[in-house]
Amino acid sequence: MINGPLKNLLVVDLTRVLVGPYCTMMLSDLGARVIKIEAPEIGDDSRKFGPFINDYSAYFMSLNRGKESIALNLKKPEDKKIFESIVSKADILVENFKPGTLEKWGLGWKELSKKYPKLIYASASGFGQTGPLKELPAYDMVVQGMGGLMSVTGQPNSEPTRVGTSIGDITAGLFTTIGINAALYDREKTGKGMYIDVSMLDCQIAILENAIARYLSKNEIPKPMGSRHPSIAPFEAFKTKDSHIIIAAGNDKLFENLCNFLKISEISKDTKFITNSKRSENMDELKIILENKLKEKKTSEWVKGMEELKIPCGPIFNIKEAVENPQIRERNMIVKSFHKVVGEFRTAGNPIKMSSYNDSTTRGDIPDLDEHRDKIIKEFCN
């Protein structure tokens, strides 16, 4: 178990696939004990998602390290009894069933909070527990599409482009984790738990940043812009001699430094480029000027020079390069866990570094389906 701010807290984890497991993984990384309740025989759907190592899903393993597993059929009275024995000692319940599922089984918030008023009960769902779409199932792709994010991601006029990670699930997992932690603080003050309802679609609206500001203030409908930022310039990827470099000169001073470094000082004084808003207006012209210089050297040479001058810039790393970056190693962002067949398994670590707790380099073992049944029953059902 991790030594963290949530130590001594027990999480009943009724989640599967990504949004819920990502949330309970964070709770585990913060020190909580997580007991994962899985459907008998099938288990978490993601146990069947690739990539696989010796028939074990690396996808499942990367999200469920350090959790305990027990298989329960929550429609059966005897399993429900085991479930309630665990819930009666729990601080937090997290679930991502379709809204109404747990109510149907007599395990909704209203029922459970009557018996366990200190329980914090969090539901993450595609569309939320209210509203006309609440009954509909959703996966990441659906909310990336309906939330507007896909309409601003991609090259101009390209085929539909999703964000290359399941950002619909992940952001909802993060918002749910915030809600749970805020509710823990609240419980210290009030002595009471609460219900937290997070919708993946809502979370997509909450992360639209300048796109939503643009629409709500100007009725503009933003479109995909490749690598370009719509409000800041220069702020995109530029061609170099061998690949691309990202340059993010977010204010006038940085732009001036960039122009001086590239020996095109006159450009930073040109009225067409003198402020961020002028540069945004005239970015096509500015891009030609910058790439004309940048094609003279390789990305690594440019990065080195610009880094010395503290001009924000960088290469576009693939996943291998991103993971092997010494900065990432030094920050303990790749941690180890263990599976009894697969052996040592590496996953992403916890980006929240806290002075009161050591950032552990390992995580608990990866559970097989129902692996901890005996231990859990012995502990909770006496």
Added chain:
Amino acid sequence: MINGPLKNLLVVDLTRVLVGPYCTMMLSDLGARVIKIEAPEIGDDSRKFGPFINDYSAYFMSLNRGKESIALNLKKPEDKKIFESIVSKADILVENFKPGTLEKWGLGWKELSKKYPKLIYASASGFGQTGPLKELPAYDMVVQGMGGLMSVTGQPNSEPTRVGTSIGDITAGLFTTIGINAALYDREKTGKGMYIDVSMLDCQIAILENAIARYLSKNEIPKPMGSRHPSIAPFEAFKTKDSHIIIAAGNDKLFENLCNFLKISEISKDTKFITNSKRSENMDELKIILENKLKEKKTSEWVKGMEELKIPCGPIFNIKEAVENPQIRERNMIVKSFHKVVGEFRTAGNPIKMSSYNDSTTRGDIPDLDEHRDKIIKEFCN
């Protein structure tokens, strides 16, 4: 002020642009009082980011509604004194300066925590407070590039594609908010504050999902796949008669339902498509079969039919359609705030819905630079 779990808490906000302001906006949405300390004359850089309404930045307004503003030069002794008067009463300090900046001014965590041991002090930075890159500045684009996300986002072989929102800043803002809330809970138990160090680059590693699982388990280097999910199939955008439809059939049962609905039941029994991993292998072939059927009707017709059968699907909405979705209205995801010149201003709401607190339909006013000086000085400097 919002009535929420963080009511009665005071946040000293030394942040600007996006990662920090997004975090303190969340704290404000959860009920905390936020006093934003801005550089005299210049203020938050994002006051100069478009789009503008009557010369006021909608970008700034959307992130800073409900905060109070005072302009202080933290290098000047008289302003430092005002600053410390505020900090002495604060619960949380959030900053996103380049690492070392506040230490240089005598306002680092070590100094302040000696005087105010209950203070929670959170730093969000591009690369974190440690490691070889800690001195370097970063903006969203830089960490999207170096964190690997851009390498898996886009069409196959397309030009570099960023996520259409500043996901580098936003995820780091969310992780910082989680850290602060966990630290608040911890403080209830220990009586002590702590230091929280979040790096935007670390957060990019933490959200890589299947891409990092793929690399760490199989040494595969994933590439952009347009709208396709690399581990789940069918899970992408398909052409219809008039536009595109997203279909996310995440398990065998859903795929069977989809095939039955499209009157191609035989496909779900075909050994090439019978499991998720077989479908992932043979997705190019499957896409041709599905699009051949899907081109017969319009997206809205398909969506209607599939929704009835609870097959996860949806259109690709632009920002206007996303914001005007009745589900989003019903969920109170567009809230109102007020600026004395611009008037009523709409922004994204809080996706964390909590049973113990009403989800307010309004937020506090938008501050001009230094607007609350007199009030703050009167309150804290006596």
